Amino acid sequence: MSVFARATGSRSARAAWTGIAIAGVSALLLTACSTGGTTPEESEEPADTGDALPIEAGERDLTLKVGTILPQSGTLAFLGPPEEAGVALAAEEINEADAGIQVEVVYRDSGDTTTDIATVSVTDLLSQDVSAIIGAASSGVSFTVIDQITSAGVVHFSPANTSPDFTDYDDNGLYFRTAPSDLLQGEVLGNLIAEDGASTLGLLVLNDPYGTGLAGATKEAFEAAGGEVVAEELFNTGDSNFDAQLSAINAANPDAVAVITFDEAKVVVPALVGAGYPGDQLYFVDGNLADYSADFAPGLVTGAKGTLPGPELEADFEDRLLGVDPDLDSFSYGPESYDALMLIALAAYAANSTAGEDIGAYLQQVSGGSGDGEVVTTFADAAALLAEGSQVDFDGASGPITLDENGDPTEATIGIYEYADDNTYTRIG
Template sequence: MSVFAKASATRSARTVWTGVAIAGVSALLLSACSTGTPAPAESESPAASGDALPIAEGERDLSLPLGTILPQSGALAFLGPPEEAGVQLGADDVNAAGAGISVDVTYRDSGDTTTDTATVSVTDLLSQNVSAIIGAASSGVSKTVIDQIVAAGVIQFSPANTSADFTNYNDNGLYWRTAPSDVLQGEVLGNLIAEDGNATLGMIVLNDSYGTGLAKFTKEAFEAAGGEVVAEALFNEGDSSFDAQISEVTAANPDAIALITFDQAKIITPALVGSGFPGDKLYFVDGNLADYSKDWAPGLVAGSKGTLPGLDVGTLGDFTDRLKGVDPSLTDYSYAAESYDAVVLLALAAYAANSTDGTEIAKYLQQVSGGSGDGEKVTSFEDGIKLLDEGKQIDYDGPSGPITFDENGDPTEATIGIFQYNDDNTYSRIGDG
């Protein structure tokens, strides 16, 4: 079943998430506590009070410049192609509508936290007067540039950041994301591991806001379900040897091991299995759930499982085919839908605001997503524009699912997919958490 997170608060308030666990596990009340920069008290926006901002009738003539800082290199480079394809498809759909707003995208690399690539890219994009920057994929990378972006009055819109730290971040109302907080994925992952009959758990964890946050929520859920985390070994981005972490975790003899990493799993996994740990007792996450058919011996992790936010691509009609039209080489679709929806939501909000100024667009993002409690349901950019042209409110749901932003810029509904690895080291969806 789907996992839903409901929240209603101002950006300066603490958000309470209600996560519905997988079947057979009681609902948990979770608090998304931020360890990021504390937000000062701010006045409540019109959308927060239920009074949506008005939308002027009539046609527009807007040119919306967007930039991206998505991973073309670094530890999350495997996510770059589907995310950039999603952005391009969104821009293509906006431009094909001929609705008085056009989108022009400038693509730049985010790299990872071992480089200053993201800062260089953001500086370049800001010099080109973009209205919004889509990215980064890595929460750690976003933390290095968020202050620079929002200080310029530009929207930062991530399709893949999941750190709970961003919920209450001091972002001047300019940070938004279509990916759910790791409060949700951690709950589903922890409960999944327990439901599979594992009593003890070891974790190998990337030491950044993404890794430690997801590990925290996974541990809380697993132990609330009756399990015990017996080892948690940290490593830093840029590390190339993981022998110490593998030895530390396997020495505790856990029933299962969760790998909360990025592409470091490509190295860690064969070493773990080579040390004698069973490959089918490993658990992967969105940062490393990937096609390893060209990297590992057949059957290495057959039967192992993982979690990834997002709807089943098999239910998205021709969306994946259209993505392949943008990039025929795609074999992974992680966060492509969330990237597509980021572009469409930005274009709809710009149209509603009749402005390409980042601060003006941000005022309308919540209400075009249905977060103000008003609006007619639409599932395409073209249908949304027709209603906005008539001065009507809309509630956009795209291929990433219901979005419905809260006042923190977080989606309040999400589905966490559960996947299992096949004999050829590809993975298949087996259910939703």
């Protein structure tokens, strides 16, 4: 199952304590990152709001068109349904608020890095004059279209990109994400593996910005904790034979192996365990933490663990997502997708404009990254305050968010999960 999937399994008290401790410390470190804001003209700046842009009081009459490039096909297709459900739920709630803004969403596929689907989808969406594009899930895919999107003056907002390389990317101030950088996930994962008692580690890594970025952060944290990475094997998207990489890892005989892949895990994990590597010494990541009950033999990965950004899902929010798509068996990045559209719509409302550059100027502010606004958790409450000319700080389904000047969230949680005998997993920290 996904990050908030309703899997079942036994809970280890020691592992649960470790997970909570690591996730909590990392979240605090991320919260400590610097924040900033957009500077308005001094004559128009409201009192006591720091660097905040002004909010125009009064009614709105806006129509906001947003496109998505979320994975309907390719190696991350399992993330598409919860992400699209999150966007659809946000659009439904914004429109039901009847606050003077109506949202129209155009859904398109991102594919993966082996195809050019994302470029075709973005070209189509830009021709329809969208103000923002939500996606892709894959960092590698987003890098293929970020220039195309931002050079058109359109907001590019991903719910799941985690590559650290986005932080300093020249994006004209138009790229944002609700998923934290893998510098955080790697820190949590590397420390988790060390806390579990491993002194040597093998890494099987997808050779793209996501895989290498997460592997680098994991390695740094693990080695800082006193461990040694004894094997680091790369493969490319589309590869179907992993014999050389798996042989090298088995030859190194590490205490643990971190599988930093997408759905290639369905091939490499059974091969590793079949060659004699213990399934309970494997570690998964957000790109492959999934329900393998239909893919693996029972007990294949019992005791294996994994990490994935996001808080524990509120039951009410889970029910609302299921109301949009009753067939969901995963909720990974659904909250982050919901929050992406909520923030885009609130920024448009604050700017009283659907121009991409105007939305981009207000996104940090409505997230609480600047402006010192009142905390709100629903679009209706936020819109009511904005209509009065007041500042808001939107805390969403994925957490407080609080975007910084680079478009990165400065508050986030990394969940820790453990697999049960039926190859589903449950959150332990």
